[in-house]
Amino acid sequence: MAEQQAAICLRQLRFSYDGNSDVINIPQWTLESGQKCFVFGASGAGKSTLMNLLCGVLKPTAGDIQVFGQALTKMSARQRDRFRAKHIGVVFQQFNLIPYLTVAENIRLASWFAGKTTSSDDQNFQQRLLELVAALQLKPEVLHRPSRELSVGQQQRVAIVRALINQPELLIVDEPTSALDSYARDNFMQLLMSVCEQQRSSLLFVSHDLSLQSYFDVDVNLADINTAGGQ
Numbered sequence: 378m379a380e381q382q383a384a385i386c387l388r389q390l391r392f393s394y395d396g397n398s399d400v401i402n403i404p405q406w407t408l409e410s411g412q413k414c415f416v417f418g419a420s421g422a423g424k425s426t427l428m429n430l431l432c433g434v435l436k437p438t439a440g441d442i443q444v445f446g447q448a449l450t451k452m453s454a455r456q457r458d459r460f461r462a463k464h465i466g467v468v469f470q471q472f473n474l475i476p477y478l479t480v481a482e483n484i485r486l487a488s489w490f491a492g493k494t495t496s497s498d499d500q501n502f503q504q505r506l507l508e509l510v511a512a513l514q515l516k517p518e519v520l521h522r523p524s525r526e527l528s529v530g531q532q533q534r535v536a537i538v539r540a541l542i543n544q545p546e547l548l549i550v551d552e553p554t555s556a557l558d559s560y561a562r563d564n565f566m567q568l569l570m571s572v573c574e575q576q577r578s579s580l581l582f583v584s585h586d587l588s589l590q591s592y593f594d595v596d597v598n599l600a601d602i603n604t605a606g607g608q
């Protein structure tokens with residue numbers, strides 16, 4: 378995908394859960410390629426809703442979402458799923474790891490969803506897996522444990538490994554640090570930033586914790602771009 382394309386471009390984006398009142402109404406917003414952006418806003422401002430629209434889980438009521446020049450809004454649900462698996466890494470608040478699968482199996486699923494099934498894909502997978510596990514300071518033994526046995530901090534780092542395994546151009550992270558103490562949180566943020574830089578991913582990080590703002594190139598108060606306002 379072309380490097381010079383904006384990572385995200387929103388136009389006249391609207392979404393409502395009940396068909397009446399908008400939760401999201403963003404006339405125009407752009408995230409440039411390579412930028413690391415911090416999106417903040419009060420509880421109920423629409424951060425998770427926006428994130429779910431960006432990764433194609435929710436469909437807008439109106440308007441256009443482009444990711445690296447590709448219009449998510451013109452894709453079928455199946456095309457959006459495939460596009461997300463290949464180009465967008467997502468870390469949800471609750472990590473969404475499958476508890477009874479091992480860490481390696483959880484991560485392999487992401488590679489499988491992106492359509493990577495050949496033996497050369499498999500070799501690349503193994504190599505990247507070990508590199509990412511090391512970069513995020515996880516012990517390789519962790520790969521063989523069911524994800525339910527991991528601490529919250531370990532699960533969080535596994536969720537990042539899973540989001541990055543397909544080398545996504547865009548990483549979207551929803552408030553993953555709330556369960557961590559401040560030392561673990563700073564450590565996690567530094568790891569996240571250095572891994573994103575290594576693989577030149579654009580980053581959209583959604584949080585209400587303003588103390589994290591200093592890690593980012595750009596910050597956006599959702600209330601400034603979302604004319605629907607919050608609750």
Ligand SMILES: Nc1ncnc2c1ncn2[C@@H]1O[C@H](COP(=O)(O)OP(=O)(O)OP(=O)(O)O)[C@@H](O)[C@H]1O
Binds near residue numbers: 394400420423585
């Ligand atoms: N599934 C849903 N059905 C109906 N309304 C919803 C649903 N999910 C969220 N909302 C409403 O949409 C608005 C935005 O919610 P959202 O979860 O996006 O906010 P948020 O900024 O992520 O909040 P928080 O920081 O508390 O996680 C809120 O008024 C919420 O009640």
